[in-house]
Amino acid sequence: MTSDNDRRRGLLARLRERPAARSRGRRRLGAAVRLIAALMLAGGAYTVFAPGAQAQDNPQLTGAAAEGKALFDVSCVTCHGRNAQGVEGRGPSLIGVGAASVEFQVSSGRMPLARQEAQAHRKPPVFTDEQTRQLAQYIQELGGGPVVPGGDDLHEDGNVAAGGELFRINCSQCHAFGGGGGALSSGKFAPSLHPATDRQIYAAMLSGPQNMPVFGDNQLRPEQKADIIAYIQETLKHNQDQGGFNLGRYGPSTEGLAIFLIGIVALVFASLWIAGKS
Numbered sequence: 001m002t003s004d005n006d007r008r009r010g011l012l013a014r015l016r017e018r019p020a021a022r023s024r025g026r027r028r029l030g031a032a033v034r035l036i037a038a039l040m041l042a043g044g045a046y047t048v049f050a051p052g053a054q055a056q057d058n059p060q061l062t063g064a065a066a067e068g069k070a071l072f073d074v075s076c077v078t079c080h081g082r083n084a085q086g087v088e089g090r091g092p093s094l095i096g097v098g099a100a101s102v103e104f105q106v107s108s109g110r111m112p113l114a115r116q117e118a119q120a121h122r123k124p125p126v127f128t129d130e131q132t133r134q135l136a137q138y139i140q141e142l143g144g145g146p147v148v149p150g151g152d153d154l155h156e157d158g159n160v161a162a163g164g165e166l167f168r169i170n171c172s173q174c175h176a177f178g179g180g181g182g183a184l185s186s187g188k189f190a191p192s193l194h195p196a197t198d199r200q201i202y203a204a205m206l207s208g209p210q211n212m213p214v215f216g217d218n219q220l221r222p223e224q225k226a227d228i229i230a231y232i233q234e235t236l237k238h239n240q241d242q243g244g245f246n247l248g249r250y251g252p253s254t255e256g257l258a259i260f261l262i263g264i265v266a267l268v269f270a271s272l273w274i275a276g277k278s
């Protein structure tokens, strides 16, 4: 009896609940529709505003940059990614490095990198000057960054004496007093400055490759950069050795080592000669 009553009461209760359940279902449906609409809106907004989508179409790239992108997509994309955003474990992002960095890396043959190693080496460049400018223009238009001023001679107005002072303060600890370069830690090294052109020296200062610090225009004003370039080009590269061997111009350590070795050999021969005579 009681169970029969219970069942009837349960049925009544369920009947009363039904409209509520229906409206709950409708509410859920409404929420789902709103969610889908919001997702579609967000997706649409993303495709319109996302930098990736824009860069892929590149409607705003100038002629040179479009040429540069074509070169980039063949030679650099595997390590630096489709929009130069970088590839984990292969190459860094190039967004914001500027034309200066690209000019330095490509004109000195460091890029395209042939294989992963502690440090990219100077090699004969793969690209012409024109192509290098196009690659640089592409990276510049993608993300901005420092640019080397125009012209091939960037030290016309440079003061050699002031440049020497600045060089000894800012550069010689890595590149040595004679600009011959030297070893740094973990297999890295500061290269010789002798093969570098004015533009490459300027670009190296602006971009700070590898372990080299960036010397932005706040650290070294453009006139000071010209002074340093003048010192490297006019003095370091033309330094006459005042007689004798320069021993790489590394200073007293190599000179001491040389005289030690030469002196030992001379002493050994002298004692052999004396021993042979007696």
Ligand code: HEC
Residues within 6 Å of the ligand: 072, 075, 076, 077, 078, 079, 080, 090, 091, 092, 093, 094, 097, 101, 102, 103, 105, 106, 111, 112, 113, 114, 115, 116, 118, 119, 120, 135, 207, 209, 210
């Ligand atoms: C095999 C992989 C590889 C290829 C191909 C390659 N790169 Fe790189 N790139 C690297 C790595 C790794 C570094 C960082 C190492 C270094 O600075 O020595 C680098 C660094 C750079 C930098 C310096 C970034 C900075 O922070 O200033 C520039 C600019 C650059 N690459 C441009 C290019 C261009 C342009 C190309 C195509 C012509 C190219 N790379 C091709 C691997 C690659």
Ligand code: HEC
Residues within 6 Å of the ligand: 108, 110, 119, 120, 121, 122, 167, 170, 171, 172, 173, 174, 175, 184, 188, 189, 190, 191, 192, 193, 195, 196, 197, 200, 201, 202, 204, 205, 209, 210, 211, 212, 213, 215, 228
């Ligand atoms: C902390 C050490 C350090 C200091 C300080 C430093 N450099 Fe460098 N420099 C390097 C390293 C490391 C490289 C090599 C980068 C590479 O191969 O990617 C380099 C590369 C260069 C190159 C490229 C040489 C080439 O192969 O053509 C030039 C030019 C240069 N430096 C100029 C300068 C000047 C000018 C200064 C001072 C204003 C300076 N450097 C200060 C470490 C340094």
